[in-house]
Amino acid sequence: MEDKKNIAKTYDPAEFEDRLYNTWVEKGYFHAEVNPDKKPYTIVIPPPNVTGQLHMGHALDETLQDILIRYKRMQGYEALWVPGTDHAGIATQIKVEENLRVNEGLTRYDLGREKFLEKVWDWKKQYGDRIITQLKKIGSSCDWDRERFTMDEGCSKAVREVFVNLYNKGLIYQGSRIINWCPHCITALSDAEVEHTEQAGHFWHIKYPVKNSDDFVVIATTRPETLLGDTAVAVNPEDERYKDIIGKTLILPLVGREIPVIADEYVDKEFGTGCVKITPAHDPNDFEVGKRHNLEQIKVMNDDATINSYGGKYEGMDRYEARKAIVKDLEELGLLVKVEDHSHNVGQCYRCGTTVEPIISKQWFVKMKPLAGPAIEAVKNGDTQFVPERFSKTYMNWMEGVFDWCISRQLWWGHRIPAFYCDECGETTVSKEDITVCPKCGGHVHQDEDVLDTWFSSALWPFSTLGWPDKTPELDYFYPTSTLVTAYDIIFFWVARMIFSGLEHTGQVPFKRVFMHGLVRDSQGRKMSKSLGNGIDPLEIIDKYGADALRFTLATGNAPGNDMRFYIERVEAGRNFANKIWNASRFTMMNLEIDENKLPPVDELRLEDKWIISKYNKVVKNVTDNLDKFELGIALANLYDFIWESFCDWYIELVKPRLFDKNDPSGKTAQYVLTYVLSNTMKLLHPFMPFITEEIWQHLPHEGESIVISRFPVYDEALVFEDEEKAMGLIMDAISAVRNRRAEMNVPPSKKAKVIIVTGENDTFTKGAVFFEKLASASEVEIRSDRSGINPNAVNIVVPSAEIFLPLDELVDKEAELKRLNGEKKKLEGEIKRVEGKLSNQGFVSKAPQKVVDEERAKGVKYKEMLEKVLESIRAMETL
């Protein structure tokens, strides 16, 4: 927009988006620091996976947080996007690890730890910069200091601090339990990392012979290969069928081990055969049963789910091969009674999809009950609020039923567990500092090979990134943070864990609000994913339509917390909106002779000026209120309507005659009003569409160096003009009605006609007369207070407060006109009947609010007036 005379006719974001972003960064507008003169506003969002590819979900995160940040900054807050980048490999680790494995065929066992990490660091370096560049394209205003925290420095310190503190309080323990084991990734998984899917399987019914007898019991199982690890068969103590057999000894088929029949409440009499084989080392329920009955735990599988030496002849086989072989052998022995089809839930690794094997294993756990209590309380009493509120139920549900959290992972990418084992005395030492000798016996120690669950360090994100455990000024100022912006699918992994960690380690909630959004789906409602190949690259969208258009799409058209389908048509709508703004601005600038932005004195303002200013002012209120409620979509829709309808379709058109008439001094007033309303509207829109608003604002008369650091408009009671709004409403209705009639009669705009307005609102319509010429194709406008002498054959239009005649005699078909008038009559009569019905209802009149009743009465009066006019026209026409 360098030259006002030569502004591009079409909006082209490529022209200015990069340039503006670079300027903002250079000027340091995004920088946030401890500033006692201002109030902090801090936002936490999930960092993008450092996989080099920005996906639509993150574009959504980023857009929403950026809208809030920009808004708050314009309100004078010191607004911070929680710094740090690396997330300590946190969410990213998964992708990194997966990628290396898939692309380069690496596993934990192929490379040593050092080599492995080297690879990862290379990889991260390569993609780290790229992701930042990509974020800029969204228009992100975060001051992203990616060097600030890395896995080996700040974050590690916090992680160790937390681990040791929890350990010392007895909230972290090491124990053997059944955990979810991924035989492909060769690591333990937390409950949250397991996805359950319904799968068709079989139910094998197998005979277990009773020792020294011809008797047998039949058990039913879905996993016959675990038979190798059975150490008992259980029945329900109440089950009459099996009363006699309790305490007897069975011979485990194929293995020959003697196992007892035990009684346990856990067994459901109705399910299967009522006899359950108990495999304490390979099933969580069986594990518990085993503990109650002191059963031996026999682990029959290796880490990669092949059968180990306890499996006898099946040793070395994969679990599914072993299953086949075992079933076959049982069949040959006549011990297989039957096979039923059975569908059941199978747990799968959410990373690689491999069926998870429950395995007994020694792992580190966090004791959850003591941590969950305060975390539940914090949400109950509102210290942390979910937006929308319903997500607090999801949170509560999980928190109240939470099990201990398995935090050790047998990966090499992550924070290594700070536990050291003595090679001499076996003592376990947990330490913030690395140690080399055992504090107890002085023997040599080695550190635990395992690393922590990524979410263990993610849980510390809101405060570890601010310098905790040190008492930094940043921590003091920015913590607790204001708002977390994230998708609902991450409540358990991340949100819940940040809340209890924050409370435990800092004594405060990590954030006051959790603003949850939904998932971005493709146009068919499917989750976008790499494997489906239905992902849409935000960068391609930006290249084609601009960042503002994409942001518009992501911020509008859906309610908070609901999923959104991504349609390219919606991006086009956003782009069209930008183009509309562009051209409205172009029009304004082409007609601008002023070089300051100020509101003219009220007494110089015309009717339409007051109308648009009043409308604008109400938009300020609406946008502010809705942004404060996190109703970003409503705020933006309101701006959209105001800009497109009120400002472009009406105000600009209304003001054209004044602007174009060089002899009309009020043209200047219009220029001021155009400038004032447009530039302030750009401020309102800036959080949503930062680039186009800055570009336009810069080229309008303005104060200050950038819209980014300008003040957000404030609602001003003095700028509400109710009377003018009403008056303009009447005029606009009348104009619309004339257009409507003309369209119905197929009168082209080029055919002008005289407009005669009969009204009691003489003053209003006199002011509005000029508008009819331009907007209602009027050749001239006559305003009068009675209809005497008007050709009864003229086209007649009845609107509230006025009756309008168009002397288009030659175009009028008397029959059709009468028909239309009678239709009009019928409609009005219907309305009157409805209103009177309501008003004659005692219940309504006495119980409804006075305001509603009054409104109904006013409507009744209005409709009756209009009916009178219509009747009069009908009479006039009939007497022709």
Added chain:
RNA sequence: GGGAGUUUAGCUCAGCUGGGAGAGCGUCUGCCUUACAAGCAGGAUGUCACAGGUUCGAGCCCUGUAACUCCCACCA
């Protein structure tokens, strides 16, 4: 098995604490009106899933039903 969500125009979705059903896209008609055809003006299209209930009044609140979605859960 538990919990949550959805059901509104042809499509995708809004509809805030109950007071005459909305948007975008699509569609139809007419317009290149000197900011914009990525546009302007006008039109059509809804038993607000179903059945009860509360209320003067229900898309909205209550109860139940149906269909679809998602999350959680250790029934072998």
